[in-house]
Amino acid sequence: MKPTDIAAPDYFHKVVDCQWACPAHTPVPEYIRLIAEGRYSDAYMVNWKSNVFPGILGRTCDRPCEPACRRGRVEKDPVAICRLKRVTADYKDDVSGRMPKPMTKNAQNGKRVALVGGGPASLTVARDLAPLGYACTVFDQDPRSGGMMRSQIPKFRLPDAVIDEETGYILDMGIEFIGGKRIDSLKALLAEGYDAVFVGSGAPRGRELDIPGRKEAAKNIHIGIDWLSSVSFGHTTKIGKRVIVLGGGNTAMDCCRSSRRLGGEDVKVVVRSGFEEMKASPWEKEDAMHEDIPILNFLVPKEFTHDNGKLTGVVFEKVKAEYDAKGRRNLVNAGEPDQHIPCDDVLVAVGQENAFPWIERDIGIEFDKWDMPQVDAKTMASTHPGVFFGGDSAFGPKNIIWAVAHGHDAALSIHKLLSGEDITERPLPDVQVSSQKMGIHEWSYDNDISGDKRFRVPMRDKVIALKDIRAEVELGFDPQLAFAEAQRCLNCDVQTVFTSSLCIECDACVDICPMDCITFTANGEETDLRTRLKAPAVNLTQDLYVADGLKTGAVMVKDEDVCLHCGLCAERCPTGAWDMQKYLIDMTHANSSCQQTRSAA
Numbered sequence: 001m002k003p004t005d006i007a008a009p010d011y012f013h014k015v016v017d018c019q020w021a022c023p024a025h026t027p028v029p030e031y032i033r034l035i036a037e038g039r040y041s042d043a044y045m046v047n048w049k050s051n052v053f054p055g056i057l058g059r060t061c062d063r064p065c066e067p068a069c070r071r072g073r074v075e076k077d078p079v080a081i082c083r084l085k086r087v088t089a090d091y092k093d094d095v096s097g098r099m100p101k102p103m104t105k106n107a108q109n110g111k112r113v114a115l116v117g118g119g120p121a122s123l124t125v126a127r128d129l130a131p132l133g134y135a136c137t138v139f140d141q142d143p144r145s146g147g148m149m150r151s152q153i154p155k156f157r158l159p160d161a162v163i164d165e166e167t168g169y170i171l172d173m174g175i176e177f178i179g180g181k182r183i184d185s186l187k188a189l190l191a192e193g194y195d196a197v198f199v200g201s202g203a204p205r206g207r208e209l210d211i212p213g214r215k216e217a218a219k220n221i222h223i224g225i226d227w228l229s230s231v232s233f234g235h236t237t238k239i240g241k242r243v244i245v246l247g248g249g250n251t252a253m254d255c256c257r258s259s260r261r262l263g264g265e266d267v268k269v270v271v272r273s274g275f276e277e278m279k280a281s282p283w284e285k286e287d288a289m290h291e292d293i294p295i296l297n298f299l300v301p302k303e304f305t306h307d308n309g310k311l312t313g314v315v316f317e318k319v320k321a322e323y324d325a326k327g328r329r330n331l332v333n334a335g336e337p338d339q340h341i342p343c344d345d346v347l348v349a350v351g352q353e354n355a356f357p358w359i360e361r362d363i364g365i366e367f368d369k370w371d372m373p374q375v376d377a378k379t380m381a382s383t384h385p386g387v388f389f390g391g392d393s394a395f396g397p398k399n400i401i402w403a404v405a406h407g408h409d410a411a412l413s414i415h416k417l418l419s420g421e422d423i424t425e426r427p428l429p430d431v432q433v434s435s436q437k438m439g440i441h442e443w444s445y446d447n448d449i450s451g452d453k454r455f456r457v458p459m460r461d462k463v464i465a466l467k468d469i470r471a472e473v474e475l476g477f478d479p480q481l482a483f484a485e486a487q488r489c490l491n492c493d494v495q496t497v498f499t500s501s502l503c504i505e506c507d508a509c510v511d512i513c514p515m516d517c518i519t520f521t522a523n524g525e526e527t528d529l530r531t532r533l534k535a536p537a538v539n540l541t542q543d544l545y546v547a548d549g550l551k552t553g554a555v556m557v558k559d560e561d562v563c564l565h566c567g568l569c570a571e572r573c574p575t576g577a578w579d580m581q582k583y584l585i586d587m588t589h590a591n592s593s594c595q596q597t598r599s600a601a
Contacts, residue, residue, distance in 0.1 A: 001526050001546045001555075006497065009431050012583040014543065015560050016493045018081060021068035023405035025587045026050040028065060028081055029493040033445060035087055036486040038479070041095055044088040048095075050587065051085075052124050052170075052404050053149075055162045058086025059474065060153055062250075062281055062399040070490050073562060077454035079488045083474075087482040089162070095169075100131040100591075102174025109133035111418050114194040116183050119147020120400045121200035121391030123170050124407025125414070128590040130173045132415060137194075138175060141182040142233075145171060148202050148392075149400060151229040152251070154258050155470040186359045186387070196386045196414045199359075199373075200403070203392035207351040209246065213304030217311035221304060224255045224349030231258055231469070240344025243267045244314055246301055247349030248278035253285065255347040256293045261469035268341065269295045270314070272331065274321065287473070291462060300331065302338065304346065313342040352397045372396065379423045380410035388413060408589050415590040427588040436494055436580045437570075443580055445494055447567040450487040491565050495583045498556055500549035502577035509569035509578060510534065517559040518569060523548065533557055 006012060014020050018028040026047060034043035047054035061082045069078030111134050115122035118140030126136040144150060145167040149158065171177050183189055189197060206223035208214075214221060220240065224247065230236040243264040245256040248271035259267045269288065271278055275297050278285065285295065299316035306312055318336040321329050354372060359365060364384040366374045373382050375394045382389055390406030392398060413423040436444045458475040459465075465473050477485060510518050516535035523529070526544065530537040537544060542561035550556065570578035 001523060001529060001544065003548050003555075004543070004545050006495075006545070009429055009585060011543070012493075012495050013429075013585045015495065016583070016585075017068040017070055018065040018079075018492070019585070021064045022051075023064065023402045024051045024408065025405075025585070026065075027493065027584060027586070029489055029491050030584060031088060032079070032081070032084055032486045032489045033491070035084055035482055036446070036489075038483075040088050040091040041093045041098075044092040044095055045098055047085055047088055048169075049589075051401060052127055052407075053120060053166045053400065054085050055089030055166050056120075056149055056158060057400060057404075058082060058084075058089055059158050059162070060149070061085070061401050064401070070492050070564075071488055074564070075453070080454055080457070080477075080485050083457050083477060084482060084485060086476050087479075089166075090476050091479060091482075096172075099169050100173050102172070103131070103133055107133060108135055111135065111195045112137070112193065113196045113198065113414060114139065114189055114192070115198045115200060116186075116189070117147055117199065117201035117391075117393070118142065118145040118167075118177065118179070119200055119202055119391060119403065120149060121393075121403040121407045121410070122147070122198060123167060124404045125198045125200070125388075125390070125411045126175045127170045127173065128408060128411035129414060130170075130175050131591045134414075134418075136175045138171075138177045139181045139183050140177070140179050143179040145177050145179070147200070151232050152225050152254070153232075154228065154254050155232070156257070156261065156465065156468075156473050157254070159470070159472055184358050186365075187363050190363070190387075194386075195418055196388065198410055198414065199387065199389045199393050200391045200407070201393045203352040203354045203397045205353045205355040206251075206348065207353055209301065209348045209350055211301055211303055213306050213311075216309055217304045217306040219309065220311035220344060221346045221348065224251050224347050225352060227347055228254055228258065231262070236262070238263045241265045242343040243345050243347065244341060244343040245269045245347045245349060246314075247271065247351070248273060248280055248295075249349060249351070250280050250284050251352070252347075252349035253280050253288050255349050256288055257291055258469060259345075259347065260291050260293065260466055264345075267293050268343075269293060270299050270301070270316065270341070271295060271297050272300045272319065274298065291466065298331070298334070299339065305340065311344065311346065313340050314346060315340050352392070354393055354396065356393075378409065378426065379413040380406055381413055381423060386417070408587070411590040412588070429588050430586040432584040432586075433495075433497075433581050434584075436567075436582055441571045443494075443567055445491055445580075445582070446487070447491065447494075447565070447580070449490065449564060449566055450484075452484060452488055454488065455481050455485045493583050494565050494567070494580050496545075496558065496563060496565065496567075496569060497579045497581045498545070498547045498558070499577050499579070500547050500556065502575045503550055503556065504575055504577075505550060505552055505554070506574065508572045508574065512568045512572045514566065514568065515559075515562045515564055517561075517563045519557045520550070520554050521557060522553075523555045529557060533559060535559065535562070537561060 031043040031046040072078040303315040319331040320334040391403035519533040537559040539561040545558040
């Protein structure tokens with residue numbers, strides 16, 4: 001194998017698995033160390049720079065970082081990264097003075113940007129562009145900002161106060177928010193002379209379930225996301241005692257848990273797939289079951305039963321999964337009688353769709369066969385120059401952190417476009433590498449590996465929680481629990497850096513490594529080399545760190561997959577051939593002035 005080029009920005013970035021997996025590339029170990037030091041405000045600002053909504057995401061994120069967490073490779077549970085993010089919001093000081101200030105009219109650059117939808121994607125674009133002098137106007141059909149964060153996430157998961165605070169930081173940067181304004185024509189909006197338009201209108205339409213009885217019993221059959229919005233804004237305050245929720249995603253989990261708080265005594269979730277195949281996050285399913293909500297699987301709705309227009313129940317076909325020769329799954333009749341489950345109300349949460357009736361088809365925006373706009377995944381540009389998409393409106397329903405990532409990419413494209421630059425040329429990230437050595441055996445970070453298992457987040461008593469739909473269920477870590485959980489982080493961004501010219505091949509590092517991830521051996525092809533290491537490197541998604549230039553002609557090979565970044569190799573090395581160097585990578589956004597100065601961790 002060729003020697004590893006550790007100067008390539010993405011090499012060590014990929015080793016920081018949590019940050020690599022995060023769509024917004026939040027430097028997770030950096031802010032977790034700050035939490036351990038009690039520097040909550042600094043930790044909040046590290047988050048705010050990349051993911052924009054630390055308090056919101058600390059409660060609601062889908063956590064793509066956690067399955068990637070290296071801690072999960074040495075024990076069952078990863079670090080509670082998401083809930084530690086919430087800690088930064090809960091315990092920070094007043095950070096308003098650290099936010100970019102509004103520009104005066106004279107200081108603005110004269111460019112106007114319209115943003116359709118007041119959700120996370122649009123707000124991220126505005127956050128990045130406003131400090132550069134752009135006049136940003138956000139339009140939303142709802143009277144308050146936040147988009148689906150406010151309308152579709154129940155208050156017992158995400159209080160309004162958190163949304164108000166974090167959207168307020170953005171709007172206070174001189175951004176104009178026009179609430180209660182529905183955009184009915186993109187052509188008309190473009191005619192108003194905006195230099196660019198960003199569409200972050202989400203996926204606002206819930207999928208229908210057109211089976212017999214739907215029209216007759218319509219009064220008690222509700223589309224999930226519309227019903228959640230109605231609950232959120234106080235228009236709906238009760239539901240029947242017997243409720244069936246159709247669907248297996250996170251929206252279904254929000255529907256069933258909300259139903260329990262609005263009078264539903266017998267609430268069931270019914271899913272056509274198996275439990276493990278449900279799209280809902282594992283913790284969402286756990287929370288629903290904790291609130292005594294059963295999840296019934298492999299049942300396909302066939303008919304809504306009714307009596308003189310009053311819903312009486314749902315008939316289900318029992319199915320089972322069969323797989324063809326290519327491993328593709330088909331649901332077939334299980335050979336059992338149909339099941340009738342009585343109910344008073346049904347919530348349909350079987351998916352969401354984009355709806356663009358307000359975008360004229362003759363203005364230069366191409367749509368695909370699914371009636372989705374053709375959007376470049378890197379630049380977020382449509383086929384109309386000056387119109388960009390992001391969030392659910394770009395590629396269909398995902399989650400908040402993806403919307404934020406889209407917003408950053410779109411803002412950079414808009415800035416480059418209106419600066420006369422090529423939007424396809426993306427700037428490299430800012431990379432900082434610094435040795436953590438303070439002495440022969442001392443480091444500037446705590447490299448003692450905690451043996452603690454993952455700590456549970458305290459929860460409000462179930463009896464009390466179910467009485468109030470606005471009472472937040474998760475109470476969050478207190479500072480003591482936050483410190484203990486932060487200690488479980490393996491500091492994956494503090495990299496083991498090897499200098500061949502200093503190595504005497506004494507094998508001291510090999511002997512002391514607790515994971516057997518260092519080997520000195522003859523070079524070879526990667527497939528062969530992976531089998532000849534002290535512990536075979538079987539995870540092909542993680543690179544091997546290969547260094548040549550040794551006096552014997554051998555190579556040093558380290559398996560990045562299982563390294564704990566404990567620093568024992570560097571402590572034990574008698575010549576200093578190993579060093580622990582903190583690798584901080586900041587993705588480049590449109591607005592450099594948004595990149596708050598960070599104290600060294």
